Amino acid sequence: MTLFSKANTNNVSLRSIWQSAFIRNNAPVLLIYIFILFLVFIGSIYSDRFLTASNMVNILRQSIVLGLLAIGQTAVLLTGGMDISQEMVARLVGLTVATIFAAFDSNPAMILPLILLGVVLGVFIGGLNGLLITQTHAAPFIITFGVAFILRGLNLAISSTPIRGIPSAYLEVYSAKIGIVPVNVIVMGLVWLLAWVFTTRTLLGRRIFAVGGSERIAELSAIRVKGTVVRAYIISSIFAALAGLFLLARTGVGDPSAAEGMTFQAIVASAIGAISLYGGRGSIFGTLGGVILLTLLGNFFNLMQVNIYFQQLLLGVIVLIAVAGYKSKRLGAL
């Protein structure tokens, strides 16, 4: 009798799987990965070119720019803010670095100093965003929106035509491979791992979650709220600068229309990855799922030869469906 009841409690039915805390807490993230598998399944049925190693590697490489922006955006979203200036930071870094490369006659010795310069530019603009937001108590997305427009003017002042003169050694950032796997895909994998360690295992990462959850409680727990927020914006801009440097290697020219519309895609990727837009909730795995899903969809559209004019419409439909399924998780909301 006792044996029977014991067996009964251990009986793993579908309902008890559903009721397990892990599934319930991570349902949105798991849903994305299920959806990704579903898309891969459909794609492999539709075309035999889809589920090949080269196409999969290609998708991973296409996801790098969006991934970099989304990691930075996630850090800011977790504090309860938003960074609209990302794509303009990426563009500014690309144009500045390209201009200096051209001025130094494509000297390969300039590569490392210029990468450093790009990152410093990111730190500077991120610091500016963070200080403007924390010191004036203004709405984050509008401040960064304004900064984005200032940078747009600045970018057009630098150049309105593509800038040539990138040293060929720099293009290796995009094209270097080990076997068939590009080096940048491996590095990006490490970056995702570092991002996970950062959000879950470091002091600043946990402070960002705390500030996003409740600024008041974070302040009472002796966390420097303003300093944490400023650091989050600096992280966001650094990743935007890295995305700009990667785009420079991909296109091979300083492109004055680089990264158009990527900021919003980064926000959408984080949002469908269940990063709360009110801050304080979410996991970097969700962001990874969102990034892969969006990249996969782009690849899918091209494979199915969807008319370019309908691609934006479909993206809009997906965004609206994702947004309509969005559930407010703000603590103590009205």
Place this chain on the structure above:
Amino acid sequence: MKSTTASPKKISLFPDFRPTPRLVSAVDLAGQWAAPIMIVIVVIAAAIFAPAFLSPANLKTIAIQVAVLGVVTIGQTLVLLNRSIDMSVSAVLALGAVIVVQTDAGNSLVISLIQAFAIAAIIGLANGLLIAKRHVPPFIATFGMLVFVGGARLAYTKGQSSGTVPEFLRMISIKPVGTIPAALLVWLAVNIIVIVVLRYTRFGRWVYAVGGNPGAAKYAGINVDWVIITSHIFCSIFAILGGLLLSGYIGYVDLRMGSDYNMNSIAAAIVGGSTFTGGRGNMFGTAAGVTLLIMLLNLVVVLGLPIHWQYAMQGIVLVLATALQGFRQFLLSR
């Protein structure tokens, strides 16, 4: 004796900052009167440095641009008063112009006008439902709508522009009535209607109540969701009206038409004394903000500066105005 419940040390640029009542009222006045004062300064500066600014032809250009942006900004102010924001106005504006201008020869003007306004109402309704019922952050919901409506327009036109602007649109836009263009009269008429509605009707008081404190408004028996949805519907309708005026003014419809109206309408409303936390701002301030912004943008052209300084100008105006309003709100809430 020291208090045991000492508040944590504030991290700020000015650690011992205590706003005096005089400072609070000064910043409040500055927030309300910044736009009118700046208009006077800009006009005086323009009269000294760029006499061409005050020529009748240029003033007529300014008047029409003020009217177009003014109509759109009235809608934007309406949603800002409700703690919401509308990022989809530029897409709605362009879509309206496309529907009316690119109509087939068989369709009469009246039917295409009805179509345009009905579609605007549906888009506004969708925005309002997402924000009020699904609690999606307004910025994300309306930005998703921007992508969707932009995609719908692209799918409808295939990126081509065709058709001619009906005579009726030219008539309500640039045809002079006496010495002033008709568009300015349309703007004044809309302004008067909205001011009367906001000031003397139940709906107007509800808008301010919901913006001031949604929780209190709910307990006072106001249907908060309904007020937010209605405001969004009117915002989209005003955006379409702005699009009709704009197409009548420039005389054609193209792909990039009206793309900076999001930015400009928000900046103008904020300069004119609206805040992101709702409940503050009025149509007089908005009118002043619109006039100031258009004058500054026009000054860039009159002074012969490169056109990309317009972007930088928009960004600087938005950042400064947001910083001022954010600081004002912060001081008032102490």
